[in-house]
Amino acid sequence: MDSAQEKQYVSADAAKKFTISILTGNGVSPQNASVISSCLIQADLRGVDTHGTNRIPSYMERIRQGVLDATANPVLNQITPVVAQIDGRNGFGFLAAHAGMTRAIEMAREFGIGMVSVKHSNHFGMSAWIVQQAIDAGMMSLVFTNSSPALPVWGGREKLMGVSPIACGAPAGKEKPFILDMAPSVAARGKIYKAARRGEKIPGDWALDGEGRPTDDPRSALEGVMLPMGGPKGSALAVMMDVFSGVLSGSAFAGHVTGPYDPSKPADVGHFLVAIKPDLFMELDEFKQRMDYLYQRVVGSDKMAGVERVYYPGEIEQITHAERLQTGIPYVEAEIAALNGEADKVGAEHVVVSRTG
Known part of the structure; x- marks a missing residue:
């Protein structure tokens, strides 16, 4: 293996400690x-490397450019007993979304359902963490x-x-919960950034270059457009995300959300x-039993030729989560260098690599 592509592993605890040091070094409060x-x-x-700590350099650059407020805290406005709005105040999207789902869960506990619209926010990374927040509270969710x-x-x-993900989830009993988190494009744009960072090619059906031609070069793809999955169906899902997230909230929409760079x-x-x-409509135990039965029916269904195992939505990522807790999170040399470059800017310690391989 090319030494530049050799994997370097960092434990989850070390990665979190390192990330906190970079964030606080750029003006974020320790709690946030x-x-x-x-x-x-x-x-x-979960193996969604495109939306994890590799995003830190781009987030920090936006802070330095003055277009992301490192010190902002989201503000809650209660609209009705079951509807609230969060003003992200141009702070981190993670904070606005976390506060929003926290309030939605509180309303759902009391009234059965809670809806929160969030405006003036930023990128919140992987949608599945918000779904997981709801599952941890015993709730179903839409994100x-x-x-x-x-x-x-x-x-x-x-x-x-936008390549805006649609996500939802539901808790189960003894089996794995249902977690759907998917982009309306053939592939998430973050995967193209990752391929460009790693000097890798992309499949030819992911994107078009600036001239509208299919390309396997990630840098050419970033100059062009992503392709929607399922043609008009993926396109319509992207418009739906704009209706519910942009138009309804009062945030930017119709192509006016500012790009991360x-x-x-x-x-x-x-x-x-x-x-x-x-x-809401049956005892909780019955709901969980029904979810477990659905899981068993899905993964136990007859397999097509050449398929060894049928996976439930979100299951592969949950398996990866368990594995990486043991092995650590894999990075390539360029990714470690970019993260350490951020550490140097604020006088923080470099990320601790547990092993290479």
């Missing part, structure tokens, strides 16, 4: 830094967000819609979060 780092590490542990233009509407060629103005991202009490 702990929330943000936990969300990032969850992505790394929507919009994002900066990366995807054409079906039949178009200009960047207009555009220092001209705040991102103004919107989110839409719902928590639902699962025992």
Whole structure:
């Protein structure tokens, strides 16, 4: 293996400690830094490397450029007994989304359902951590967000819609919970950034270059557009994310969310979060038994030729989570160097690598 591509492993605890030191070194309060780092590490542990600690350099650059407020705290406005709004005040999206889901859960405990709209926010990383927050509280959830233009509407060629994930989840009993977190594109844009960072090619059906032609070069893809999954279906899902997250919240929409590498103005991202009490229509034990039965039916279904195992949505990531807690989080040399570069900027210690291989 090329030494530049050799994996270097960092324990989850070491990664969290390192991330907190970078965040606090850039003006984030210790309490907020702990929330943000936990969300990032969850992505790394689940194998969603595109939305974990590798995002730290781009987030810190936005702080330095003055278009992300490291000191902002989200503000809650209660609209009705079951509806609230969070103003992210251009702070970290992790904080706004965490506060939003926390309030949604509180309302759902009392009234059965809670809905929170979030405005003036930023990128909140992997949606699954918010779904997991609800599951940990015994709740079902819906998690929507919009994002900066990366995807054409079906039949178009200009960047207009965001590659905005649709996510939802439900707790189970003895089996794994249901966690869906998917982008409406063939692949998440973060995977293209990751391929560019690692000097790797991408599949030819992920994106078009600046001239509207299919490309396997990630840098050319970043100059062009992502392709929606399922053609017009993925395009329509991206528009739906904009309706619920952008239009409804009062945040930017219709292609006006600012990109993560555009220092001209705040991102103004919107989110839409719902928590639902699962025992509204039956006893909780019965609900969990029904979820377990659904899991068993899905993973136990007859397999197509060449398939060794059928996985439940979110199951592969949960298995990866368990494995990486033991082995550590893998990075390549360039990623470690970028993170240590951020440490140098604030006088923090370098990330601790537990082993290479």
